[in-house]
Amino acid sequence: MTVANGWDHVGVVGAGLMGAEIALLAAGPERRVTLVDIDDGALARGIEHARRAGARLVERGRWTDAELAARLEAITPSTDVAEFAGCALVVEAVPERLDLKKGVLANIAGVVGEGAVVATNTSGLSITELASAAADPARFVGLHFFNPATAMRLVEVILGERTDAGVAEAAAAFARDLEKTPILVRECPGFVVNRILVRAVVAGILAAHEGRVDPAQADADVVAAGPTPMGPHALADLVGIDTLESVRSDLERAYPGRYPDAGILAQLLAAGRLGRKSGGGFFHERPGEVPGDPAGAAAPAYYGAAADEARRIVEEEIASTGDTDTGMMLGAGWSAGPSSLKEQA
Ligand code: NAD
Numbered sequence: 001m002t003v004a005n006g007w008d009h010v011g012v013v014g015a016g017l018m019g020a021e022i023a024l025l026a027a028g029p030e031r032r033v034t035l036v037d038i039d040d041g042a043l044a045r046g047i048e049h050a051r052r053a054g055a056r057l058v059e060r061g062r063w064t065d066a067e068l069a070a071r072l073e074a075i076t077p078s079t080d081v082a083e084f085a086g087c088a089l090v091v092e093a094v095p096e097r098l099d100l101k102k103g104v105l106a107n108i109a110g111v112v113g114e115g116a117v118v119a120t121n122t123s124g125l126s127i128t129e130l131a132s133a134a135a136d137p138a139r140f141v142g143l144h145f146f147n148p149a150t151a152m153r154l155v156e157v158i159l160g161e162r163t164d165a166g167v168a169e170a171a172a173a174f175a176r177d178l179e180k181t182p183i184l185v186r187e188c189p190g191f192v193v194n195r196i197l198v199r200a201v202v203a204g205i206l207a208a209h210e211g212r213v214d215p216a217q218a219d220a221d222v223v224a225a226g227p228t229p230m231g232p233h234a235l236a237d238l239v240g241i242d243t244l245e246s247v248r249s250d251l252e253r254a255y256p257g258r259y260p261d262a263g264i265l266a267q268l269l270a271a272g273r274l275g276r277k278s279g280g281g282f283f284h285e286r287p288g289e290v291p292g293d294p295a296g297a298a299a300p301a302y303y304g305a306a307a308d309e310a311r312r313i314v315e316e317e318i319a320s321t322g323d324t325d326t327g328m329m330l331g332a333g334w335s336a337g338p339s340s341l342k343e344q345a
Contacts, residue, residue, distance in 0.1 A: 007031065007174060011090035011112075013081060013104055015046025018121050019093030021149035024050040025178045026091075027074035028067075034076050034083045043077040050075070053150045084111050089174065091143060093121040101125065102133035109135035117167055119143040124194065124250065127160030127187045137162040141171045144191060145180070146331055154330035155180040156191050181330055183323035189254035190247070192319050193331035196338060197235075198247050200306035202261045204232035205282075207301035209264055215282045218298035225299035226341065227334040232302060237281035241268045258309070303341050310338035 008031050012023040015037040023046075027033040037043045054068040063071075076083070081104075084090050090112060094104050101120065108118055117139050120130055131137035142158025155175040159168045172182035185191050190198065208218035219231020236244050245265040252259035273280030310328075314321050325337020 007088040009034070009087050011036065011081075011084035011087040011108075012093060013037075013084075013090065013108065014093035014095070014121075015043050015049075015077070016093065016095070017049065017147060018145060018149055019091070020046035020050040021053050022091055022093060022121065022145055023075050024054055024071055025150060025180075026174075027071045029070050029074065032074045032076065034078055034087065036078050036081050036083065039079060040077075043079070047072070047075065047077060053148060057150060081107050081111055084108060085113070087112055087116060089117045089119065091119045091121060096123060096125065098125055098129065101130055105130060105133040105140075109133065115139075117141065117170060119171055121145055124190065124247065127158050127163065131160045131162060138164040139167050141167050142185075142187070142191075143171055143175065146193075152331070153179075153181045154193070154327060155182045156185045156193065156327065156331070157182045158185045158187050158191055160187050181326060183319060183327050185323070185327075186316075186318045188313075188316070188318050190251050192313055192324055192327040194247060195251065195313065196306050196309045196324070196328060197332045198244070198251055199259060199309045200228075200302045201232040201235055201244070202248055202259050203305035204298045204302035205236065205264060206261050207297040208233070209262065211296040211298070213296035213298055218296060221296060221299045222302045226303045227328075227336040228302075229333045229335070232298070233282035236265075237275035237283060240275045240277050241265055241281060242274050245269055258305075306338050307341040310341075 010026045010031060011034045012019045013036045015035050023033045023035045035046060037046060051072060054063065054071065057063045058065055058068050090108050092101060092104055094100055105118065118134050119141050121143060122130065123144065127142045131140040134140040137160065140160060141163050142156065144156035144158060146152035146154050157168050157172045157175065168184060172184065175182040183192065204218065204222055208215060215233035219233050222228060222231045248259050248261060248265060272278060275281035310324050313319055313324055321339050325339050328334045328337050
């Protein structure tokens with residue numbers, strides 16, 4: 001299937017954290033963007049978010065003031081998806097609810113032309129399931145930007161069961177045009193980065209807990225022993241115990257026995273300790289009187305789990321070794337990819 005490149009009119013639906021920054025990255029003198037949300041207030045907040053995210057890039061010298069102004073100028077806010085008529089690409093970035101996304105995708109299907117590509121920024125819903133609401137499932141693809149989209153270089157391009165390979169390539173070319181690094185991922189729960197990272201984080205937390213190793217000590221061990229910039233407890237506190245537990249339990253259902261945590265996260269949740277957002281989390285935990293083993297099991301558990309999951313991803317032909325490595329380096333900040341861990345696994 002051939003896909004027209006040089007997409008000069010792109011639609012983005014959902015002007016929240018992700019959609020606003022994706023719109024800003026896509027917009028410019030050569031490409032106008034129609035940004036749709038439910039009301040003028042949400043659109044105004046989205047444009048303001050984009051302006052602030054762009055200002056940070058200007059501060060860092062990546063863009064000039066004039067470039068940011070031209071990008072903002074090229075974004076047309078609207079509350080009507082009918083404005084997507086004529087768009088060759090529409091990116092969906094509404095909240096992570098299957099019914100909501102399917103409704104929005106069905107509305108878009110009634111508007112865009114036959115040749116248009118529709119992409120979703122879902123973090124974890126099934127591309128194949130979402131594609132059932134699209135006009136043409138072959139022209140439906142995942143474009144998983146990471147938060148914050150203006151700063152994170154990785155984009156996971158996810159192929160659902162019916163996504164055309166040419167459409168995925170065109171989506172990857174679009175990501176490159178936005179100065180991102182795309183990796184190609186055949187759909188699976190967790191895609192590549194979350195599947196590996198959450199498994200490692202949960203394994204590290206469980207091993208530290210069982211070994212009665214202090215969380216800070218366990219994190220220091222993990223960081224010292226391999227390529228991750230942040231230990232599992234610190235990352236859990238940063239993303240939020242509620243978010244991590246939701247992803248962990250989904251992945252444990254999808255891959256039984258690979259994401260066990262002995263109920264540790266649920267206990268923190270029940271105590272209202274959600275991590276940084278609530279001021280609690282792991283660093284209010286004290287493991288008890290028995291001193292931990294400073295050379296405890298957290299690091300081998302963490303990297304062993306990551307290496308095993310990465311090996312499965314490559315064996316199942318979900319992603320290539322190179323793309324799996326790129327995913328962990330650009331999506332999780334690792335200094336080297338999981339293929340470098342083979343000997344430790
Ligand atoms: P958000 O809540 O910040 O923004 C969602 C926006 O969608 C809101 O402005 C809301 O008003 C709008 N919206 C709701 N219903 C709508 C409708 N029917 N039509 C048009 N607009 C509608 O959410 P977000 O964090 O930007 O997440 C959006 C998507 O991106 C989700 O699928 C999420 O899983 C995914 N994602 C989020 C992150 C992250 O860290 N926040 C990272 C990667 C991917």
